[in-house]
Structures are given as C-alpha cells and as structure tokens.
Amino acid sequence: xxxxxxxxxxxxxxxxxxxxxxxxxxxxxxxxxxxxxxxxxxxxxxxxxxxxxxxxxxxxxxxxxxxxxxxxxxxxxxxxxxxxxxxxxxxxxxxxxxxxxxxxxxxxxxxxxxxxxxxxxxxxxxxxxxxxxxxxxxxxxxxxxxxxxxxxxxxxxxxxxxxxxxxxxxxxxxxxxxxxxxxxxxxxxxxxxxxxxxxxxxxxxxxxxxxxxxxxxxxxxxxxxxxxxxxxxxxxxxxxxxxxxxxxxxx
Amino acid sequence: xxxxxxxxxxxxxxxxxxxxxxxxxxxxxxxxxxxxxxxxxxxxxxxxxxxxxxxxxxxxxxxxxxxxxxxxxxxxxxxxxxxxxxxxxxxxxxxxxxxxxxxxxxxxxxxxxxxxxxxxxxxxxxxxxxxxxxxxxxxxxxxxxxxxxxxxxxxxxxxxxxxxxxxxxxxxxxxxxxxxxxxxxxxxxxxxxxxxxxxxxxxxxxxxxxxxxxxxxxxxxxxxxxxxxxxxxxxxxxxxxxxxxxxxxxxxxxxxxxxxxxxxxxxxxxxxxxxxxxxxxxxxxxxxxxxxxxxxxxxxxxxxxxxxxxxxxxxxxxxxxxxxxxxxxxxxxxxxxxxxxxxxxxxxxxxxx
Numbered sequence: 001x002x003x004x005x006x007x008x009x010x011x012x013x014x015x016x017x018x019x020x021x022x023x024x025x026x027x028x029x030x031x032x033x034x035x036x037x038x039x040x041x042x043x044x045x046x047x048x049x050x051x052x053x054x055x056x057x058x059x060x061x062x063x064x065x066x067x068x069x070x071x072x073x074x075x076x077x078x079x080x081x082x083x084x085x086x087x088x089x090x091x092x093x094x095x096x097x098x099x100x101x102x103x104x105x106x107x108x109x110x111x112x113x114x115x116x117x118x119x120x121x122x123x124x125x126x127x128x129x130x131x132x133x134x135x136x137x138x139x140x141x142x143x144x145x146x147x148x149x150x151x152x153x154x155x156x157x158x159x160x161x162x163x164x165x166x167x168x169x170x171x172x173x174x175x176x177x178x179x180x181x182x183x184x185x186x187x188x189x190x191x192x193x194x195x196x197x198x199x200x201x202x203x204x205x206x207x208x209x210x211x212x213x214x215x216x217x218x219x220x221x222x223x224x225x226x227x228x229x230x231x232x233x234x235x236x237x238x239x240x241x242x243x244x245x246x247x248x249x250x251x
Numbered sequence: 252x253x254x255x256x257x258x259x260x261x262x263x264x265x266x267x268x269x270x271x272x273x274x275x276x277x278x279x280x281x282x283x284x285x286x287x288x289x290x291x292x293x294x295x296x297x298x299x300x301x302x303x304x305x306x307x308x309x310x311x312x313x314x315x316x317x318x319x320x321x322x323x324x325x326x327x328x329x330x331x332x333x334x335x336x337x338x339x340x341x342x343x344x345x346x347x348x349x350x351x352x353x354x355x356x357x358x359x360x361x362x363x364x365x366x367x368x369x370x371x372x373x374x375x376x377x378x379x380x381x382x383x384x385x386x387x388x389x390x391x392x393x394x395x396x397x398x399x400x401x402x403x404x405x406x407x408x409x410x411x412x413x414x415x416x417x418x419x420x421x422x423x424x425x426x427x428x429x430x431x432x433x434x435x436x437x438x439x440x441x442x443x444x445x446x447x448x449x450x451x452x453x454x455x456x457x458x459x460x461x462x463x464x465x466x467x468x469x470x471x472x473x474x475x476x477x478x479x480x481x482x483x484x485x486x487x488x489x490x491x492x493x494x495x496x497x498x499x500x501x502x503x504x505x506x507x508x509x510x511x512x513x514x515x516x517x518x519x520x521x522x523x524x525x526x527x528x529x530x531x532x533x534x535x536x537x538x539x540x541x542x543x544x545x546x547x548x549x550x551x552x553x554x555x556x557x558x559x560x561x562x563x564x565x566x567x568x569x570x571x572x573x574x575x576x577x578x579x580x581x582x583x584x585x586x587x588x589x590x591x592x593x594x595x596x597x598x599x600x601x602x603x604x
Binding site (some may be wrong): 045078085091094101149152 | 500
C-alpha cells in the first residue's frame, strides 16, 4: 500500500501541489491521469523520493520514504523518470544489470545474472541485449528502461509516462507487459498516463489529478463517466461502452 | 536432419551461458576486452619508453658509471612530476565528468586554473617579488592546496547539486567565474613593477621544470590517497554517471556521493595545479581518449586507461620538446594546442554540449 499524508510541494508564485491524502491499494495497476501541469509527475517523483516534498509523508509498503535507509528503500520501490539521457554508453544488458545495484553493490553474482536474464526475457529484449541503447528504437529503449526497474525486484514500480513517444503498437505492447508485471509477478504498478482510454482498459484503479489535488480515485467504471472526465479535463468528453471496457471520446 | 535438430537444441543453453557470463563484464564481447588489454599494455610500454628516454637519453656519461646514475637521479624528479600530474589530471577529469554528467566540462575549464593564477598574482601583488619566495615551501604549498580544495568544493557543490544543476547554466557560470577571476588577476598584473611581473609570469607558465621536489612529501601521498579513494569508488561512479534520479532510485545518497567525488577531484586538481601550474586541456584530452580506447562505462577500466594515456602524452611531450626542440619549458603550450584542438573538434562533431 502507498499512503500519502498531507503531501505538499510549493513552487512559489501561487503554484503548489497538494496537500494530497491518498491510499493506493497494493497489487494491480493504478493509473494517474489528468490535464497537463496537474502535478501527476510531481506526485509520482515525490512518492519515489526523487523530489523532496515541502511537507507531508509518503509511506510505501510500511516504509516512510524520508526516514528509511536509501539502500533498503531501493529494494521496496523503484522509479523511472520520463526523460533518461545517459552520458555513458551502455548496452541493454549492462543497463538492466544496474538494477541489481541495491542488492550486490555492483558485484554481479550468478543469482543476479539469472534475474537480469529473466527481466530481459520478460520484455522480449533477448535478441537486443548486447546492443547499445543508442542503437535502439524509442520503443525498444523504453522497454529496456522498464526492464531495468523490473530487475530491481521491488514490490512497487512507479513509472512516469512510459508510453511517451510510443506509437500505437508499442504502447499496447508496453501496457501488456506492465499488466503481466502486476498479474504474474504480483507487483504494484503506479503509472502516469496521458490517454484515459489506456488507463480505462489496462488499469485496476484510476487516480485523477487536477491543479495539484487528487480529485477522483476509483475503478475505471467509476471514473469513466461523462461528468467526471469533462470536469477533470475541462473539455467535453462522452463515454461509450467499447468492445472491451469504457471508451472516452473527446474529438 | 535429426543431427541438426539436436545441435540446435544444444545451442541455446550454451549461448545463454555465454551471454550470462558477458553480463559480468564491462565489455560487450571478449574481442572488446582483448582490445582493451592490448591498448593498456601498449600504453604502458610507450610510457615506460619515454620514461627511460627522459632518464637516459643524451646522458653524456657512459652507462653504468656513478656519474650516469647521478644525472639520471636528478632527472627522475621530472618523471615523478609527470607521473603526479598525469595521475591527478586523468583521475580528476574522468571523475568530475562523471559527477557532472557531462563529457565536455572539466575542472580546469570551470575556473580552477584561474583561481591558481589569482592566488599567485595576489601574493606577488601584495608582497612583491619576495612574495614568490614566500609561497615556495611545504607549508605554503599545503595552504594553497587547502584553499583551492575549499574553493572548488564550494563552487562545484553549489553548482552541481542546487537548482542550477543544468549543464548550460553551469558551464556559463563556470566560464564567467573563470573569466572574472582571470580579469582580477590581469588587473593586478598591470599594476605590478615589470621585474615583479617577469618573476610572476614565469610561475604562471605550466611547466614541468617549475616543480619543486620539496613538495613531493605532500604531493605524492595526497595524489595516491585520492587516486585509491576514487578507484575504490568506481562502482558507485558507474551509477553516478547515470544522473541524480537513477542514482537515488538505486539507493545511493546522490548529494553525498557527489560531494565526496568532488572532494577527491579538487584535492587532485589542487595538487597538480599547485605543483606545475595550469594545464587546461590535458585532462580533457586524456579523458576523451580514455573513453575512446576503453570503450566501456565501467570506471574500474576507464581510470587505468586514462592514467596511462595521461602519462604517455605528458612524458612524450616533455621528452620530444626537451631532446628534439630543446624547449622543455613549453610542454604546456604543446599540450594546450593539441588538447584545445581536440576539444573544438569534439564539440563541433557532437554538435551539442
């Protein structure tokens, strides 16, 4: 379970995030949705302690992220930012292997190798594992990054817009994989999504964020209504029953 | 047909085993690993050859006589100086570029050398030509090193960890600061008496012959300590090179690791600069070549490569200038020329910072 208590971040000049009180249940996929600049990514990065809040607490799986030892915390929660630019030139396998750092401090053993190979296979990167990241397509690279946080073997995975810049096929592919991470490996996946229809179809819970506050939290059925989405996104939205779950139409 | 089928079935586990083993290594294939070691051994041999050359070339006395050894011994000072400078600049630049997440900026470009020039100039300005003798000695050397470490920690710590953690802004601030400190020095130099200025400019010229062997008792241990510390830090530096977010995500305290790295970097830079003066582009040249030759992200392999390249370049330049052009003082000029050219070529070819 992820518990946020009065989480608050002040950016000055009237812009602030929170205070947010929220409980995200363990297991499954939870999607954070909302308009641009609502504070989805800020919330996510504060949960993943990549950004320090000005006030409030984040407790993940019983660990307070500000007081828990960083090394211990790195085995409980892993966070992937949207932009990843590395100066060092790494292959897919080298990148994924870095996910084992919290456990063996860079001294990779047989057990690590097994988990690295599993993570690579899980994301169908086996044939690409000795390629450099800069030789991959955007979709493949994104998969490699997610494989790295998977390799960290944390119960909680926080992903900031992993579908960013991915086409239809790669987006669906990525969401399939993340669904399997939750269903087959029993991890809790928290993901920032831009497209509500992806959230509707692939997530168990949807958390709607607007102007730095959590305005709605519920199952896709509860959130995917004309009234709620129109209010959250401030644009006319109608919801229809699609072949597999509710679909929002806003064109 | 059954034969190929069994063969095919037998291949995957073996392949799997191979790739699993490769994951251990910092190199993507055994060929890369072999190339690394060959390059390392070659550089070692080249370095040793130049080292021997400096000691024995043009030695007027026959080999093996007592006089021969006496001359070689007096020349050994230069070899030790070259070694200290090469190790310091190479280790410091690679570690700094990792901490800064950028392979263009170096401690030198970020105003370190200007500070050295300012300290030297102020001493001469306030104390006169006698001041130059006043800043020569072990305690004074220690003080200068200490001052530079403090300055560097303050500046880089502030620049790299605050909200200015943006390369463009940092580079700009570093260069402007370097320029500013340089202007203060130039202004003071204008007001100096010509004879004082003459004494000063000899000091400000990066030169192996500037170095004083009496500094060794401090310079050698400091250099060794910082080098060992950074090398033992290699695995963490591998992570640090991926930036603040990934470092934090993997359970390291980014700010702490950053400051620790910068501390050792500033110790190394201070030791080197206080010993022989400014060498702006040596570190850059060495680091760029080291990444190229080692072809791995792993600092355990990049560091030795950088150190050996640094030694070979510096010793080579010194040997050639001394024995071919009879201008041993000009080592820094040549290295700046080559290093600066490489710097420009790299920036222009990459097309970005």
